[in-house]
Amino acid sequence: MVFHNFTELRASLGRQEKRTAAVVCAHDETTLKALEQCKDQVSAVLIGDEKKIRGLTDLPYEIIPEEDMLTAARKGVGLVREGKADFLLKGKLDTSLILKAVVDKEHGLRTGRLISHLAFLELPGYHKLVVLTDSGMVIRPDLEQKKEILLNAVDTLHKMGYEEPKAGLLAAVEKVNPRMPETLDAEELTRLSREGKLAGCYVEGPLSYDILMSPESAKKKGYESRIVGDADILMVGDMATGNILGKALTITAKGKMAGIIVGAGAPVALTSRGSKPEEKVNSILLAAAGCR
Amino acid sequence: MVFHNFTELRASLGRQEKRTAAVVCAHDETTLKALEQCKDQVSAVLIGDEKKIRGLTDLPYEIIPEEDMLTAARKGVGLVREGKADFLLKGKLDTSLILKAVVDKEHGLRTGRLISHLAFLELPGYHKLVVLTDSGMVIRPDLEQKKEILLNAVDTLHKMGYEEPKAGLLAAVEKVNPRMPETLDAEELTRLSREGKLAGCYVEGPLSYDILMSPESAKKKGYESRIVGDADILMVGDMATGNILGKALTITAKGKMAGIIVGAGAPVALTSRGSKPEEKVNSILLAAAGCR
Numbered sequence: 001m002v003f004h005n006f007t008e009l010r011a012s013l014g015r016q017e018k019r020t021a022a023v024v025c026a027h028d029e030t031t032l033k034a035l036e037q038c039k040d041q042v043s044a045v046l047i048g049d050e051k052k053i054r055g056l057t058d059l060p061y062e063i064i065p066e067e068d069m070l071t072a073a074r075k076g077v078g079l080v081r082e083g084k085a086d087f088l089l090k091g092k093l094d095t096s097l098i099l100k101a102v103v104d105k106e107h108g109l110r111t112g113r114l115i116s117h118l119a120f121l122e123l124p125g126y127h128k129l130v131v132l133t134d135s136g137m138v139i140r141p142d143l144e145q146k147k148e149i150l151l152n153a154v155d156t157l158h159k160m161g162y163e164e165p166k167a168g169l170l171a172a173v174e175k176v177n178p179r180m181p182e183t184l185d186a187e188e189l190t191r192l193s194r195e196g197k198l199a200g201c202y203v204e205g206p207l208s209y210d211i212l213m214s215p216e217s218a219k220k221k222g223y224e225s226r227i228v229g230d231a232d233i234l235m236v237g238d239m240a241t242g243n244i245l246g247k248a249l250t251i252t253a254k255g256k257m258a259g260i261i262v263g264a265g266a267p268v269a270l271t272s273r274g275s276k277p278e279e280k281v282n283s284i285l286l287a288a289a290g291c292r
Numbered sequence: 293m294v295f296h297n298f299t300e301l302r303a304s305l306g307r308q309e310k311r312t313a314a315v316v317c318a319h320d321e322t323t324l325k326a327l328e329q330c331k332d333q334v335s336a337v338l339i340g341d342e343k344k345i346r347g348l349t350d351l352p353y354e355i356i357p358e359e360d361m362l363t364a365a366r367k368g369v370g371l372v373r374e375g376k377a378d379f380l381l382k383g384k385l386d387t388s389l390i391l392k393a394v395v396d397k398e399h400g401l402r403t404g405r406l407i408s409h410l411a412f413l414e415l416p417g418y419h420k421l422v423v424l425t426d427s428g429m430v431i432r433p434d435l436e437q438k439k440e441i442l443l444n445a446v447d448t449l450h451k452m453g454y455e456e457p458k459a460g461l462l463a464a465v466e467k468v469n470p471r472m473p474e475t476l477d478a479e480e481l482t483r484l485s486r487e488g489k490l491a492g493c494y495v496e497g498p499l500s501y502d503i504l505m506s507p508e509s510a511k512k513k514g515y516e517s518r519i520v521g522d523a524d525i526l527m528v529g530d531m532a533t534g535n536i537l538g539k540a541l542t543i544t545a546k547g548k549m550a551g552i553i554v555g556a557g558a559p560v561a562l563t564s565r566g567s568k569p570e571e572k573v574n575s576i577l578l579a580a581a582g583c584r
Contacts, residue, residue: 123544182532237532244462245533247501248540
């Protein structure tokens with residue numbers, strides 16, 4: 001199966017047992033409002049300033065009082081380790097603190113995999129959700145890290161019910177050019193995929209954005225491929241490219257975005273400071289779907 | 293003055309003496325149709341396969357018969373050098389061939405400046421044309437090259453009548469981070485600007501796309517600056533970022549784009565293989581405006 005939009009993602013969650021979020025520093029109006037909007041799909045344990053939380057919401061969830069931010073993050077991680085929560089949701093604290101608790105060697109959620117960011121986008125003119133990675137965690141991944149980033153995306157999509165996600169490796173051009181290292185990495189990842197070393201997905205690149213996202217452009221350029229106009233994953237060469245692309249797609253192209261961090265034992269739902277309330281809601285739904 | 297859209301750019305050309313394009317390998321239907329649509333604003337000399345040209349158009353311009361592509365490009369450059377044409381327009385040949393003639397040390401149009409690409413974008417939700425650079429020529433510019441790329445954009449805008457263009461230096465973040473070289477370069481360019489070493493423009497960065505292009509995001513993040521929501525130039529750290537961004541803005545955000553190559557003695561109007569006829573028209577108008 002494939003999700004065509006966030007509405008469909010929400011509907012799919014209604015058909016399964018509710019997942020539970022461990023909400024770190026839950027004394028945050030935006031986060032609590034987002035949780036209210038997901039209450040039919042997602043349950044929660046709220047960690048944070050109890051008095052403030054009670055002043056902001058009537059949600060009937062258990063509250064674990066904890067005002068220290070890092071301790072709150074550690075308690076959230078503990079809930080996931082004990083099976084009392086399925087994923088983490090960031091409230092009023094910096095992403096770096098929640099990640100510190102996640103990657104803690106003794107008490108964290110490390111799995112040996114690289115931690116990376118997935119941005120799910122619902123775009124005008126595109127028929128399904130597409131995952132952009134990595135636009136928020138790994139600054140300048142090498143080939144080995146790109147492989148992990150790709151597999152993190154593929155694993156999450158598998159958990160969501162996708163069978164064989166298609167990943168397009170973005171570059172400025174379709175031809176391999178030694179002066180553009182991202183095209184060399186893309187060629188190598190495509191080769192690994194063809195040799196069956198990246199199981200459960202279809203990988204192709206380097207591809208320019210127009211070839212990948214506009215069947216009309218691909219036709220004009222004489223490029224034929226089953227990924228053209230049908231990619232599930234857009235992988236970029238470095239974080240700056242992904243970050244700028246993702247923001248252009250939401251701000252100027254008016255796409256909807258949701259973001260989670262994956263590669264640890266459980267997804268972490270988060271949104272950036274400038275994001276809209278709807279983004280937070282969709283990120284929660286996404287994290288719930290990605291921890292199946 | 294500032295151009296709010298391509299229609300305004302076209303109108304401004306009607307108020308001045310017509311500029312003349314030297315059209316290299318003019319036996320190309322798209323190019324000739326585009327020229328027809330600009331005939332009130334731009335004149336031309338057509339270099340190429342005379343028989344084919346006559347079969348494709350009734351435009352009353354002089355035809356210089358020349359079927360060899362590189363020789364045609366050289367003849368086009370010659371026309372500019374002799375003052376018989378003001379800019380070059382690419383017809384049915386590879387960009388690399390026209391550039392070969394442009395950068396020829398003895399007979400070309402070199403000025404000692406770096407050659408770079410400017411993509412002018414008319415974007416939904418943005419109130420004026422914005423220049424994206426460099427998304428098509430310089431793969432991975434160093435600081436010195438970035439300075440030249442920036443000044444090429446500023447010079448062109450000055451020729452078009454802009455007084456003090458504002459340039460935003462794009463990155464994933466607003467804070468300088470030594471692990472993100474583009475933020476260091478942005479900081480240095482901003483410093484040079486503050487010290488008056490980049491005259492005739494306002495430069496600021498590193499800036500994330502959301503801060504730069506969404507006053508709402510900037511407000512949420514508490515970022516105040518006179519460039520927020522009002523940039524004339526978006527400068528990227530490398531070509532891949534610019535290329536992917538530009539295509540996302542045209543394909544997914546449905547923006548209109550026009551492209552020219554600058555830094556030589558005359559602009560070169562060109563469009564990529566996959567682009568729309570309207571893009572070619574706007575590129576011609578842009579080159580005519582940029583050679584004032």
